[in-house]
Amino acid sequence: MxxxxxxxxxxxxxxxxxxxxxxxEVFFPESVDEFVQILNxxxxxxxxxxxxxxxxxxxxxxxxVILTFKMNNYKIEGTKVIADCGVKGPKLSQAVxxxxxxxxxxxxxxxxxxxxxxxxxxxxxSQAVSDKLVSVLCFSCQCGIVKYSKSEMGFxxxxxxxxxxxxxxxxxxxxxxxxxxxxxxxxxxxxxxxxKSFQPLLVLPNCGSIFKNPENDSAGRLLDSVxxxxxxxxxxxxxxxxxxxxxxxxxxTSSDILSxxxxxxxxxxxxxxxxxxxxxxxxxxxxxxxxxxxQILSKK
Ligand code: EPU
Numbered sequence: 005m006x007x008x009x010x011x012x013x014x015x016x017x018x019x020x021x022x023x024x025x026x027x028x029e030v031f032f033p034e035s036v037d038e039f040v041q042i043l044n045x046x047x048x049x050x051x052x053x054x055x056x057x058x059x060x061x062x063x064x065x066x067x068x069v070i071l072t073f074k075m076n077n078y079k080i081e082g083t084k085v086i087a088d089c090g091v092k093g094p095k096l097s098q099a100v101x102x103x104x105x106x107x108x109x110x111x112x113x114x115x116x117x118x119x120x121x122x123x124x125x126x127x128x129x130s131q132a133v134s135d136k137l138v139s140v141l142c143f144s145c146q147c148g149i150v151k152y153s154k155s156e157m158g159f160x161x162x163x164x165x166x167x168x169x170x171x172x173x174x175x176x177x178x179x180x181x182x183x184x185x186x187x188x189x190x191x192x193x194x195x196x197x198x199x200k201s202f203q204p205l206l207v208l209p210n211c212g213s214i215f216k217n218p219e220n221d222s223a224g225r226l227l228d229s230v231x232x233x234x235x236x237x238x239x240x241x242x243x244x245x246x247x248x249x250x251x252x253x254x255x256x257t258s259s260d261i262l263s264x265x266x267x268x269x270x271x272x273x274x275x276x277x278x279x280x281x282x283x284x285x286x287x288x289x290x291x292x293x294x295x296x297x298x299q300i301l302s303k304k
Contacts, residue, residue: 007042008032008074015060018071020115022209023258024060024287029068033075036088036174040143042070043172047145050287051172053090053117057124057211061258061288069287072119080105084138085178089119093126101192106183107136109191113199115206119173123166124283125159129195134159136178143172162216162283202246209252210243214265215280223272223280224248230271237264258288262297269301279303 009031015024031049033039042049049068052058075090080103087096093111096118100108110131114121121133122140137154144150150171158165166173204210215223227233227247235242239256242264243249250264269280286298298304 007038008034015055015069016062019055019058019060020209020211021059021252021258021261023062023252023256023261024055025062025064025290027065027067027069031068031070033070033072035075035077036141039070039072039075039089039174040149043143043145044148046070051119052285052287053120054092054115055287056115056117057120057283058285058287059211059258059261061286061291061294063258063288063290063294065287065289067289073117083180083182085180086175087118087178088175089117089122089173091118093117093121097192100180101185101188104182104185104188105180106188106191107131107178107180109188109195112192113195113203113206114212116212118176122157122173122176123164124162125164127161129191129198132159134164136180138177138179140166140173140177141175142166143174144169149174204243204246204249204251210249211284213248213283214250214268215248216283218278218280221278226272226276226278226280227268230275232268232271235264235267237267240264242268259291259294262286262294262301265301266297 011029013027013030015027031042033042046068049070051070054073072090075088078087078091093114093116097108097111110128114126116126126133139151139153140157141151217223224247232242233247234244238260239254240250240252240260243251250261272278272280282301288294
């Protein structure tokens with residue numbers, strides 16, 4: 005099977021932050037079978053959905069990347085939904101709403117894909133992607149294709165077994181709840197209103213929440229209290245309505261964004277002795293200063 009692969013690929017236009025240089029090799033699978041073939045042949049490749057929560061370095065990445073956003077098949081059978089990892093949250097949210105199915109209302113404001121959302125157990129407005137999950141088909145380099153039930157997935161706030169064991173999500177099955185479409189639509193509209201009021205719109209280059217909430221606290225509240233709102237470095241700025249968002253408003257670089265994250269992290273650490281943990285991921289490695297900053301931020 006010939007798979008779609010680009011060499012020395014300029015990734016900037018595909019990333020949510022609108023940063024990123026050249027990637028040595030990028031694969032674009034369109035089906036689960038193609039994806040598995042690529043994974044088997046390229047065990048060192050890093051997998052992303054549509055890079056909606058990843059900061060990509062302007063200095064590029066010297067390695068292989070698989071982007072799953074072309075894997076956008078899903079099936080709705082009664083209350084059962086089976087979705088490939090690349091299906092985008094807002095698309096799925098709308099599709100199930102039309103069928104009078106509830107459980108994905110929160111996804112309407114998240115640009116991420118099903119695979120990424122499962123991996124980090126995305127949540128908002130008292131709903132999480134794990135709530136209605138039945139099972140996940142995963143790929144692991146050691147075991148190949150494995151199906152895990154929800155209880156085997158080790159879900160917790162912003163994490164799952166996938167993150168701890170380098171498991172790749174291929175496809176997921178959900179069991180949703182029948183509800184009136186109008187009620188579902190109205191919840192989705194409220195969720196979008198919340199997003200518009202407190203969070204930067206998706207058209208502004210941003211990657212959602214920058215840091216995870218520490219246990220029993222809020223990263224946004226902590227950051228706000230140390231006065232970072234509106235702070236900018238180069239073309240990147242901390243959102244004025246919510247201190248846990250960075251917007252790349254004026255052609256900021258990946259280094260601008262990392263430096264801003266470091267400022268946020270340091271200010272909270274100095275004031276509260278709390279070390280915020282990034283929610284976003286970083287793809288890079290070719291610049292020493294960026295590597296240093298990411299090492300401090302991610303403790304890796
Ligand atoms: N707050 C401030 N100042 C700020 C920002 C927030 O005081 O600048 C306070 C708020 O007033 C509120 C508390 O902090 O009392 C929490 O803020 P918010 O309700 O905005 O929620 P959040 O914890 O910052 C989380 C998710 C969002 C999700 C919202 C809505 C995380 C890290 N973020 O935000 O998820 O949309 O709840 O449910 O858990 C994402 O993960 O990318 C994301 C956008």
